[in-house]
Amino acid sequence: MRALGEQSENVSVVELPAKAAEIIVGHPEKGRKRFAVRVVRVFLQERHSLAPSLVGAVCSAVPDVSAAVAAEAVQLFPESAYSIVKAAVASAPEMVVSICLQASIEVPDRNRQIVNGLRRGHPTGITE
Numbered sequence: 001m002r003a004l005g006e007q008s009e010n011v012s013v014v015e016l017p018a019k020a021a022e023i024i025v026g027h028p029e030k031g032r033k034r035f036a037v038r039v040v041r042v043f044l045q046e047r048h049s050l051a052p053s054l055v056g057a058v059c060s061a062v063p064d065v066s067a068a069v070a071a072e073a074v075q076l077f078p079e080s081a082y083s084i085v086k087a088a089v090a091s092a093p094e095m096v097v098s099i100c101l102q103a104s105i106e107v108p109d110r111n112r113q114i115v116n117g118l119r120r121g122h123p124t125g126i127t128e
């Protein structure tokens with residue numbers, strides 16, 4: 001965790017989403033989902049406003065971790081559920097069902113924002 005914290009501190013705010021995605025892509029597939037959740041937690045610790053862009057960058061680079069990453073971000077920042085889910089489904093449309101289900105399970109009181117984020121991020125509907 002300390003190494004992740006140092007990496008997040010040594011990168012400009014503008015480059016953080018891309019750096020997070022790069023770090024996750026470089027991690028071995030086994031355990032990647034768990035590692036991705038840790039990266040999101042560390043990188044967003046004091047950067048609440050970056051949640052949608054960081055989630056979007058990670059989901060675009062590594063779609064198989066999209067649901068876990070989006071759910072973690074929604075859990076950390078439930079008031080941003082709409083924009084986080086919108087970014088996640090727009091970046092990984094093939095994972096739309098997984099993203100919405102996991103986010104809804106993790107933060108059920110934000111279901112309305114999650115569904116609205118789905119509608120705006122993936123306006124053509126569910127394809128999974």
